[in-house]
Amino acid sequence: MLGRVADCQLSGDRVFVYYRIAGTEAEACEKARIIAVEQTVEFPADLIPPGLIHEKVIGRIESIQKTDRGGYLAGISYSVEITAFELTQLLNVVFGNSSIKPGIRVEGIEMPESLLGRFEGPRFGRSGLRNLLGIPGRPLLCTALKPMGLSSGALADLAYTFAANGIDIIKDDHGLTDQCFAGYRERVESCSEAVLRANKETGGKAIYMPNITGPVDDILPRARLARNAGAGGLLIAPGLVGFDAVRRIAGDDSIGMPVFSHPALQGSFVVSPDSGISHGVLFGLLPRLCGADATIYPNVGGRFSFSADECREITAHTGTAFGHIRSIFPCPGGGMDIGRVPEMLDIYGRDVIFLIGGGLFSRGPDLAENCRFFHRLAETYPV
Amino acid sequence: MLGRVADCQLSGDRVFVYYRIAGTEAEACEKARIIAVEQTVEFPADLIPPGLIHEKVIGRIESIQKTDRGGYLAGISYSVEITAFELTQLLNVVFGNSSIKPGIRVEGIEMPESLLGRFEGPRFGRSGLRNLLGIPGRPLLCTALKPMGLSSGALADLAYTFAANGIDIIKDDHGLTDQCFAGYRERVESCSEAVLRANKETGGKAIYMPNITGPVDDILPRARLARNAGAGGLLIAPGLVGFDAVRRIAGDDSIGMPVFSHPALQGSFVVSPDSGISHGVLFGLLPRLCGADATIYPNVGGRFSFSADECREITAHTGTAFGHIRSIFPCPGGGMDIGRVPEMLDIYGRDVIFLIGGGLFSRGPDLAENCRFFHRLAETYPV
Numbered sequence: 001m002l003g004r005v006a007d008c009q010l011s012g013d014r015v016f017v018y019y020r021i022a023g024t025e026a027e028a029c030e031k032a033r034i035i036a037v038e039q040t041v042e043f044p045a046d047l048i049p050p051g052l053i054h055e056k057v058i059g060r061i062e063s064i065q066k067t068d069r070g071g072y073l074a075g076i077s078y079s080v081e082i083t084a085f086e087l088t089q090l091l092n093v094v095f096g097n098s099s100i101k102p103g104i105r106v107e108g109i110e111m112p113e114s115l116l117g118r119f120e121g122p123r124f125g126r127s128g129l130r131n132l133l134g135i136p137g138r139p140l141l142c143t144a145l146k147p148m149g150l151s152s153g154a155l156a157d158l159a160y161t162f163a164a165n166g167i168d169i170i171k172d173d174h175g176l177t178d179q180c181f182a183g184y185r186e187r188v189e190s191c192s193e194a195v196l197r198a199n200k201e202t203g204g205k206a207i208y209m210p211n212i213t214g215p216v217d218d219i220l221p222r223a224r225l226a227r228n229a230g231a232g233g234l235l236i237a238p239g240l241v242g243f244d245a246v247r248r249i250a251g252d253d254s255i256g257m258p259v260f261s262h263p264a265l266q267g268s269f270v271v272s273p274d275s276g277i278s279h280g281v282l283f284g285l286l287p288r289l290c291g292a293d294a295t296i297y298p299n300v301g302g303r304f305s306f307s308a309d310e311c312r313e314i315t316a317h318t319g320t321a322f323g324h325i326r327s328i329f330p331c332p333g334g335g336m337d338i339g340r341v342p343e344m345l346d347i348y349g350r351d352v353i354f355l356i357g358g359g360l361f362s363r364g365p366d367l368a369e370n371c372r373f374f375h376r377l378a379e380t381y382p383v
Numbered sequence: 384m385l386g387r388v389a390d391c392q393l394s395g396d397r398v399f400v401y402y403r404i405a406g407t408e409a410e411a412c413e414k415a416r417i418i419a420v421e422q423t424v425e426f427p428a429d430l431i432p433p434g435l436i437h438e439k440v441i442g443r444i445e446s447i448q449k450t451d452r453g454g455y456l457a458g459i460s461y462s463v464e465i466t467a468f469e470l471t472q473l474l475n476v477v478f479g480n481s482s483i484k485p486g487i488r489v490e491g492i493e494m495p496e497s498l499l500g501r502f503e504g505p506r507f508g509r510s511g512l513r514n515l516l517g518i519p520g521r522p523l524l525c526t527a528l529k530p531m532g533l534s535s536g537a538l539a540d541l542a543y544t545f546a547a548n549g550i551d552i553i554k555d556d557h558g559l560t561d562q563c564f565a566g567y568r569e570r571v572e573s574c575s576e577a578v579l580r581a582n583k584e585t586g587g588k589a590i591y592m593p594n595i596t597g598p599v600d601d602i603l604p605r606a607r608l609a610r611n612a613g614a615g616g617l618l619i620a621p622g623l624v625g626f627d628a629v630r631r632i633a634g635d636d637s638i639g640m641p642v643f644s645h646p647a648l649q650g651s652f653v654v655s656p657d658s659g660i661s662h663g664v665l666f667g668l669l670p671r672l673c674g675a676d677a678t679i680y681p682n683v684g685g686r687f688s689f690s691a692d693e694c695r696e697i698t699a700h701t702g703t704a705f706g707h708i709r710s711i712f713p714c715p716g717g718g719m720d721i722g723r724v725p726e727m728l729d730i731y732g733r734d735v736i737f738l739i740g741g742g743l744f745s746r747g748p749d750l751a752e753n754c755r756f757f758h759r760l761a762e763t764y765p766v
Contacts, residue, residue: 001750002530003537008563034686041530042556043741053532057564082531084560086598088623092558092647096623097717100650100687147385147424148465149436154386173425175475177467180391181440215469216599216631240471240479242625248599264475267483272655303417304483334480358427367384 005052013112014077016062017094021072022103022274025064028072032061035104036076038097057082071274073107080111085118087244087290095277106277109285116323120251124258124293125326126319126351132232132258133168134205139345139378140353141166142331143360143371145191146173152182156190158367163198163206165368166375169353170195171235172211174262184210184222192230207232209260212249213240220248223255233258233293239265243290250291260331261292270310279310284317288328294353299332301340308347315348329353341377354378388435396495397460399445400477404455405486405657408447411455415444418487419459421480440465454657456490463494468501470627470673478660489660492668499706503634507641507676508709509702509734515615515641516551517588522728522761523736524549525714526743526754528574529556535565539573541750546581546589548751549758552736553578554618555594557645567593567605575613590615592643595632596623603631606638616641616676622648626673633674643714644675653693662693667700671711677736682715684723691730698731712736724760737761 019035021028036059037045048054056079063075083090095106122128130136143162145155155176162170170191178184188210195208208231212222219241223234234257238246250259263283269276276282279297287295295318298304300311311332319327330348333355341354356374363370402418404411419442420428431437439462446458466473478489505511513519526545528538538559545553553574561567571593578591591614595605602624606617617640621629633642646666652659659665662680670678678701681687683694694715702710713731716738724737739757746753 001744001748002533003540004534005532005537006534006564010563038686040558041532042527042558043530044745047741047744048530053530057530057532081563082558084562084597086560088597088620089558089560089562091623092596092620096557096620096647098650099622099648100646100654100681102654102688144425147426147431147436147440149388149424149440150385151387151389154388157386174479175423175425175465175472177469177472179467179472180393180464181389213475214467214471216625216627237471237475237479239482240475240625240627242599242623242628244599244623245625263483264479265482267481268655268659269651271483271485271658272651275654276651298483303421305485357425358430361384361430362427365384 002049010056010079010081011114013080013114015080015083015093015112015115016075016077016110017106018108019074019076020067020069020105020107021074023071025066025072028074029064031104032064032074032076035059035074035098036061039093040078040082042097080115083115085115087247091243102275105275106281109281113323116325119247119289119325120291121325122288122291122293122328123250123256125328128326129258129293129329132205133207135168137350139350140168140329141374141378142169142171142353142355143167144171144173144355144357145176146357148173148175148179149181152187152190155182155187156194159191159208160194160198161367162371163195163204164202165371167371168206169209169233170206171209171260173357174211174213174235174237174264176211177214185225188226188231189229196230209233209235211235213237213262216241219245223249223252227255227257231257233260235260235262237262237264238287238290239263243286246287246290246292258293259291260294260296261287262296263298278313279306280313280317284314288318288322288325292328294329294331296331296333296355298334299344302334304334311347319351331355333357385432393439393462393464394497396463396497398463398466398476398495398498399458399460399493400489401491402457402459403450403452403488403490404457406454408449408455411457412447414487415447415457415459418442418457418481419444422476423461423465425480463498466498468498470630474626485658488658489664492664496706499708502630502672502708503674504708505671505674505676505711506633506639508711511709512641512676512712515588516590518551520733522733523551523712524757524761525552525554525736525738526550527554527556527738527740528559529740531556531558531562532564535570535573538565538570539577542574542591543577543581544750545754546578546587547585548754550754551589552592552616553589554592554643556740557594557596557618557620557647559594560597568608571609571614572612579613592616592618594618596620599624602628606632606635610638610640614640616643618643618645620645620647621670621673622646626669629670629673629675641676642674643677643679644670645679646681661696662689663696663700667697671701671705671708675711677712677714679714679716679738681717682727685717687717694730702734714738716740
């Protein structure tokens, strides 16, 4: 019933995906076989004539081994051509339909150069961001403008205080978009001006980073407005706009600013230990592949539930060898307080961005002094 | 330390979100209080001066009640203005950061007219799609072009056979994008022509529906190419491109074709019973809000794991009263075979689209006869 298969030449290059599969060895082998079909032809394999589709389109089980975290790790490889060299289709091949089946977790992705080379990756990365901010060695310091409900002027006043007192990166809270409280244009112009004014006074290089997460047709215009207003970076949440929108913005030469990814709406991929996508792939590999220069995620011990090992796994993916793709900063945050900085230095080392939001206010009544205290702590890191 | 709050006038309209929270009543109350802050100001509430932010920005707990599915259902309302009337920010308010916390599941969303009115919703919906296809009463029939690896000509031959033998909607498999096997332009032109030719011969109104899921800058051009080639609808996966991209395409008057949403990469939201987003909200309410005319999801008893109740919940959300937003078709699929059509008629009634892919091939060697058998089954539905 099926007609001609295509006669295109395939390179032989393959994408490897590692799935942790719950169950016994026999169950894991059977599930791996199903994944290899589900993620590719989605068709009864016994109805497909011998030839190219069996040999080159259906996924190939490369390895199955027991893991010490329960279940089995199956390595399945796919012809690189089935990704169409598109990020969206790569994500679909990795986990599209299989995401709907419980007991399957994506633990790793390895790409051939023919695919990785299609991605520009981060424009700045760790060293580029250090150069931009003029900070060669110490951890970087980041905070968020909030709470929502403040006027643009009040947010700009906060931005000035942060920038004038040693905070390197002042980002919008990720819930600030274009609300009536502080509309996008007014807020971005006010806060950009405030940070530039503080820099002029201190000789510093702090940057303001507005949140451009928004309707599809507004993302690029908001990024351009930020650029023209004198902002120094962009915040975007791939869980809300799609990973490919991050790639699009990060790769735009007319924008050319650092991009930080935010984890909003991505939690469901990691809350179940046996399903979804691993912390390292979701918050490390994927944002880096898309060109984010830093990845924001909840730190261990804050008000979220990530473990120290999960945070280390993310950090490892931000810095490990990844073809031509630059290493990026882990940016752990979420319910941190200043007192935990020494412990975090121990986990992350110096190549980290400390994100402290509300905690910067709760240390004491003098916000400027709290910022300076935070800055001094980061300066004391022994390089 | 905090400056002026904004002086914008708020309408008093509120968005209600229902969260099922695991744990005891005391734990659920505490978690609800945390959600109301996390999803809005993300700031220590005791550091915020009395006034607008407490009264109008922080979420308000409206109800907490025990559920028979375990845990407690908390109703939390938010000022509509904090959504900025943007779909992306609405999703962020509903579940952005709280998605990262286990034991919280979104079970329902209710919007005031001031927000719902910003959404056009489906262009066709159930009655519009029935009119377009000329099918007033019976269930609609859908199949997918696959397996990947066939040439455009072979896929077009399949499309012709399907359209000529009683299949109403012939969609791309969601893994077909722009691979070398059957590139987007060639495939869409060939398959559109094949279905139009079949229609000319039969007097029918079958439609071909290519998959436009792809890089952000290619989605709209691919939709336009489909329109110009004579395709009759579009397939798109919000889990890969973001829900707002679906809204953008469905609302584009220059395209004006039915849009079907596909569940790829969305499974992680539903695989854990106590976390994520309910089946009804994820596969019913949200695609409908974005303007999809039908929502594809795995049917009970197929190769995925949805229960009959979960499928009924999705179906309910496709048709229940929802302001001016048209009702849409549930399109259950995934590993179905023809023999299950009578059982599905029992669950879904006539307002359903049966999606049968590989199963259409496995019934017997004559694909045309399999299609006609499938068509006769749908025709026998007692209206």
